[in-house]
Amino acid sequence: MYEFEATVAKQIIKQDFIKPKWTQKNAGLRSSPGLLYKQPRVLIGRTDVASVSPWSAAIIWEGTFDATLIDSIYKQQNLTIATTVFALGKYTRFIKDFLESAEQHYFVGFRVHFYLFTDQPESVPEVKMGENRSLTVLKVQSLNRWQDISMKRMEKLEKLIENELAGEADYIFCLDVDTMFYGRWGAESLGRLVGVIHPWFFDASRDQFTYERRPESLAYIPAGEGDYYYAGAAFGGTLEDVHTLTKTCREHLNIDAANSIEAVWQEESHLNKYFLLNKPSKLLSPEYMWRGINEGATPIKIVRFADVPKNYAEVRPNA
Ligand code: UDP
Ligand code: GAL
Ligand code: MN
Numbered sequence: 001m002y003e004f005e006a007t008v009a010k011q012i013i014k015q016d017f018i019k020p021k022w023t024q025k026n027a028g029l030r031s032s033p034g035l036l037y038k039q040p041r042v043l044i045g046r047t048d049v050a051s052v053s054p055w056s057a058a059i060i061w062e063g064t065f066d067a068t069l070i071d072s073i074y075k076q077q078n079l080t081i082a083t084t085v086f087a088l089g090k091y092t093r094f095i096k097d098f099l100e101s102a103e104q105h106y107f108v109g110f111r112v113h114f115y116l117f118t119d120q121p122e123s124v125p126e127v128k129m130g131e132n133r134s135l136t137v138l139k140v141q142s143l144n145r146w147q148d149i150s151m152k153r154m155e156k157l158e159k160l161i162e163n164e165l166a167g168e169a170d171y172i173f174c175l176d177v178d179t180m181f182y183g184r185w186g187a188e189s190l191g192r193l194v195g196v197i198h199p200w201f202f203d204a205s206r207d208q209f210t211y212e213r214r215p216e217s218l219a220y221i222p223a224g225e226g227d228y229y230y231a232g233a234a235f236g237g238t239l240e241d242v243h244t245l246t247k248t249c250r251e252h253l254n255i256d257a258a259n260s261i262e263a264v265w266q267e268e269s270h271l272n273k274y275f276l277l278n279k280p281s282k283l284l285s286p287e288y289m290w291r292g293i294n295e296g297a298t299p300i301k302i303v304r305f306a307d308v309p310k311n312y313a314e315v316r317p318n319a
Contacts, residue, residue: 021166022239027077037069049285049299053227059197059283062301065188071109074187080111082169082239084157085177088119088142088149090315094177094308099127099135105181105304113169117156146316150232151253151266158246161239173236174246176307178315182293183304191282193237193245195275199286199307201229202299212269217261218252219269221276230275231289232268234305237281245274 045051051064058064083106087095095116106112111132118124119142129135140156143149157174165172171190201209209229212219236242249270256263256270263269285299290306313319 029073055279061285070187080169082172084115084174086117087177092123096125101181106185154246154250161243172242176233183302185304193241193280194282195230195280196234196284196289198229198231199291212263217263219263219273234289
């Protein structure tokens with residue numbers, strides 16, 4: 001009898017201390033009275049591209065959302081968008097254009113907190129940030145291989161979310177730094193788990209995707225499987241979902257390393273495996289990660305975010 005009571009009391013005490021790490025705002029999609037915007041039409045939409053995946057996740061393209069309406073809805077939620085970027089070695093040269101173009105196009109009017117990981121905090125340029133926008137510079141150790149720099153991001157993101165972001169942000173996007181914004185990237189991109197369709201493979205058959213094809217790697221995807229090929233250069237979602245994603249990819253990268261195997265596209269391969277088994281709740285079209293501002297392709301009506309050309313041999317620490 002006494003023993004039973006003690007157990008119950010213990011459980012209650014324990015429950016008191018279990019607080020959710022991340023709280024997700026659940027404000028609904030509230031619209032302001034009197035807000036005017038174009039009538040949505042059931043029979044009118046993009047007909048040249050798919051704007052929904054087979055598991056009913058929206059695929060965001062120009063023409064699939066109303067910017068005024070969606071901004072008005074999400075501004076009522078008083079959100080903070082954490083945004084991470086890494087610039088080690090010679091990649092510090094990309095920081096200025098990345099941040100300045102983000103000021104012009106990325107979540108304009110929202111609270112955005114950039115976290116910049118670099119091995120050279122002293123060489124971070126001064127960039128004038130708008131109201132409600134801030135930059136935190138975090139020093140990290142330099143690494144000798146670009147592959148290691150790229151892969152290490154998963155662990156750094158996992159720890160950032162775990163140690164710094166609880167209560168500080170609602171959503172997070174994790175982006176490559178050798179990029180620039182050229183068009184709007186806003187609230188239409190928000191979702192629980194968000195993947196970006198890679199700019200080189202949106203029209204390819206799944207067997208041409210550059211998934212990891214060796215069964216020895218945890219990133220392995222056999223021929224005949226796969227949905228889309230996702231870019232490693234941009235992904236995001238809620239803190240909780242991106243924490244699970246980065247933790248899983250970090251664990252799988254470590255297990256692969258212990259087995260002396262490195263997936264063909266490093267963490268991008270593991271991200272693709274993760275998204276195969278954990279479907280994104282929203283997909284961004286290649287408008288959100290394009291090949292370069294001067295490259296065209298039929299379905300791309302606007303380039304929002306794109307690679308900046310680079311001389312690989314010159315910028316990377318190893319060839
Ligand atoms: N990176 C870095 N320093 C390096 C190599 C890579 O900071 O020497 C970071 C940087 O954020 C970069 C990302 O890792 O955007 C991915 O590497 P990279 O852009 O070279 O890969 P790619 O997009 O060309 O496949
Ligand atoms: C390249 C890109 C790499 C990787 C690769 C996948 O265009 O630069 O980062 O995504 O495609 O095949
Ligand atoms: Mn890149």
